Amino acid sequence: MTRSNQFLHYRWVSILKTLCQIGLPAFFLMVQAWAGNTDDFDETLKIGLLPDSAQKILDSRFGPLLHYIEAETGLRVEYKQSKDYLDLLNQFKEKELDAVLFGGYTFILAQQGAGAEPLVLRDNDLHFNTVFLVRPGSIEKRLKDFKGAVISFGSRQSTSGHLMPRYFLDQQSMHPEIFFSKVLYSGSHDKTAYWVRDGIADIGAANSQVIERMLREGELLESDIQILWQTPDYTDYVWAIQPDMETSLRVRLLDAFLSLSPLNPEHEHILESVGAGGYLPAHDADFDLLRNVVHSLRSEIK
Structure with a gap:
């Protein structure tokens, strides 16, 4: 199966994987929780965004996506601004953030320093330049x-x-x-x-x-x-999460991203704002080239 088709069905794969991991009784309890009243937030998802542009641009680009995630998951989304890339990394390392949109290099640093795990990337993030x-x-x-x-x-x-x-x-x-x-x-x-x-x-x-x-x-x-x-293409940008994020929360967040479809008129503006045609599951191997680059440039980028 091609990567371009994965986001169309992976939400069901993720649910089946969760079923295998946590067992049938727990799974149905989790589904019942999802079906509850999402107007009453009982959990907060603290999100960070790579500050690669002016703050007003970030607010405009990601506001629709964050509102969608809140509505889709039933989680209260709290967006925490970062003054620069290092500040974002430190916030993640100190567990002040649950999920972060990293660049490829900052993701590798967050993985090395705090065990960050890749969740999703945009369909065009595999071919960046x-x-x-x-x-x-x-x-x-x-x-x-x-x-x-x-x-x-x-x-x-x-x-x-x-x-x-x-x-x-x-x-x-x-x-x-x-x-x-x-x-x-x-x-x-x-x-x-x-x-x-x-x-x-x-x-x-x-x-x-x-x-x-x-x-x-x-x-x-x-x-x-x-x-x-x-330049030639490389992989960049990824939504990553804390390594100890609860399975139920991880699946809710993954499912929200993968449910975004360009065929849904309600999603069109959200995807257009973030420059995506959809989201794909992110894999650790997607960043192998970047890891090699970081290693080869280690004396120049300290």
Whole structure:
């Protein structure tokens, strides 16, 4: 079976797995609990989001999804903001968060430091990439032409804004601290784009989907930036949970994500807001490439 078909039936597979794990009597008690009055919240789900864009953008993108999760699961959803990537990681490690949307690199760090377990990812997260941005009209036409220039990455803990673009530069023998005159870290993808536009950096690496959205919504103009090069695909972004999350809660959350369908008119806006056609079960092996990259760059990304 292809990965693209998994989200259409996996909700039933997850229920059957739960039935095998907890036994028939407990399973029916759990179903009865789900069928109860969801207006009376008896549990709170504390959620965190990777702060890879301005807060107002995160609120706009994920507000519909969080409202849906609350309605679908009967759980009170409490969204806790994070000031940066490290703050998000620390909140998860201190068990202040139950479920988090991580980037690929922050997920690996959360798994290594706190045992984070992958739950779901969007259908397009398996085929992610980074774009290198320059100003329009630049006479430099290739990455190698930017020797001695100023480059900006996003956050140091960003997969698409730092880890993977650094990896692909290294693969072409362009080690950032040696090849460029200065290496900057903007902290977010949108700020990297603005730094390139405003001349603070000559070239910048950013999440391709963020740049596409900024252009589509008018936060960037076609005359502001130009895409010089796009990386090959890699896996990025995953919803992850605490390793000791109760089975019943885990299944309720998984089922809510996998029930989102582009064929359901009520789900269309939710999926459009997060840039997805649906959600798929996430597997640990999806991040093997990133683990290898983290290992190969361990001396550069400390």
